[in-house]
Amino acid sequence: MNSMGARLAYRLLLRLHPASFQHEFGADMLWIFDEEQQQGSTVYLFFDGVRSLVRQRCRPQKDPGQLSIASGTIITSPGIGMFRLFQGGLLCLAIFLSLGQILRHPNPFSPSIKWSNRMSCYTITLQAPSHAEVVLNPLP
Amino acid sequence: MKPASAKSAPLSSATLQILLALAGGNLHGYGIIKEVTRNSDGHYRLGPGTLYDNLKKLMDAGLVADAATFSSSKRKQLSSKEDDRRFYTLTKDGKNALAAEVDRLQSVVREAKLRLQEARTGKA
Numbered sequence: 001m002n003s004m005g006a007r008l009a010y011r012l013l014l015r016l017h018p019a020s021f022q023h024e025f026g027a028d029m030l031w032i033f034d035e036e037q038q039q040g041s042t043v044y045l046f047f048d049g050v051r052s053l054v055r056q057r058c059r060p061q062k063d064p065g066q067l068s069i070a071s072g073t074i075i076t077s078p079g080i081g082m083f084r085l086f087q088g089g090l091l092c093l094a095i096f097l098s099l100g101q102i103l104r105h106p107n108p109f110s111p112s113i114k115w116s117n118r119m120s121c122y123t124i125t126l127q128a129p130s131h132a133e134v135v136l137n138p139l140p
Numbered sequence: 141m142k143p144a145s146a147k148s149a150p151l152s153s154a155t156l157q158i159l160l161a162l163a164g165g166n167l168h169g170y171g172i173i174k175e176v177t178r179n180s181d182g183h184y185r186l187g188p189g190t191l192y193d194n195l196k197k198l199m200d201a202g203l204v205a206d207a208a209t210f211s212s213s214k215r216k217q218l219s220s221k222e223d224d225r226r227f228y229t230l231t232k233d234g235k236n237a238l239a240a241e242v243d244r245l246q247s248v249v250r251e252a253k254l255r256l257q258e259a260r261t262g263k264a
Contacts, residue, residue, distance in 0.1 A: 025192040028169045030225060032188040043185055052189025055148055 006042055007033065013049045019058050151241045154194045158185060159203065159230065159238040168225035169195070174198040195228060203234035 008034050014026050032044055112125045151159070161167060161175035169191055176186045198204040207229035230238070 021192070024196070025169075025188075029188040029192060032170045032173065032227070044185065045189075048187025048189040052187070052193050053190075055193055118159070139224075 003037055010042075010045065010049060011131065013046065013053065016053055016057075020057050150244060151237070152194070153184070154190050154240075155184060155198065156241055157186060158191065158194055158198065159234060159241075162204065162228060162230040162234070163238060166227045166229045168227050170225070172228070198234070199228075201233075203231055203237050204228050205231050 004064050007030075011030060014022055014029060017026070029049075036042055036045055114125070115121075116123050123136065145239060157176045157179065158172055160179060161172045162173065167175060169188065172195075173186050173188070176184055195204060199206075205228070207227035
């Protein structure tokens with residue numbers, strides 16, 4: 001493998017690392033690769049790179065990354081990967097489907113408001129799916 | 141990895157070598173690799189993947205930090221390529237962790253010498 005090919009292969013190896021690690025140390029690692037390439041053998045660097053990749057990918061990430069949506073554009077931090085985006089997409093889909101189901105059906109709650117003479121307060125009763133009562137403070 | 145656990149638990153050889161290299165002064169990644177090779181007479185070769193993986197852990201534990209400033213004499217020694225690089229420094233916790241590890245290793249050596257001496261006298 002010529003030097004350009006080796007450099008390209010090492011860059012690809014770095015690209016497989018988690019985004020946060022790549023962002024933090026990728027440039028320096030490539031610089032070290034270039035320096036070592038001038039000195040001689042780079043085979044051990046590939047072994048080291050693969051070992052580092054396995055360690056980084058197997059280790060649970062403490063920082064799940066930040067996701068913010070501004071002006072309709074999803075902005076992700078370097079720490080957020082494709083897997084997290086996929087998880088987020090599934091979650092959004094589940095939320096939208098649930099909302100769709102709720103909006104399709106009429107209001108499942110049938111509230112009734114009654115004045116209770118005994119307790120001298122209004123009683124709001126929500127019936128279905130489960131019975132619930134909310135007791136308001138007595139009116140002045 | 142927390143500083144407290146780093147003080148009590150034995151450090152890995154890569155971690156120890158990195159801390160030892162940084163004990164001599166602030167270095168960038170490649171500087172650490174060269175220093176480790178020099179310290180071990182070429183017997184221990186640290187790759188950039190192992191280096192930065194350990195550096196990340198050490199930084200998370202607060203044993204190593206980014207070196208923000210240098211003396212003007214140090215900056216003159218650096219080439220333009222090195223000047224752009226990120227430098228690392230040993231923190232106070234890092235120095236304590238290294239000192240604790242050296243103490244631990246000293247006690248291991250002391251114990252080993254004692255046992256070897258006993259073995260020799262037992263044979264004789």
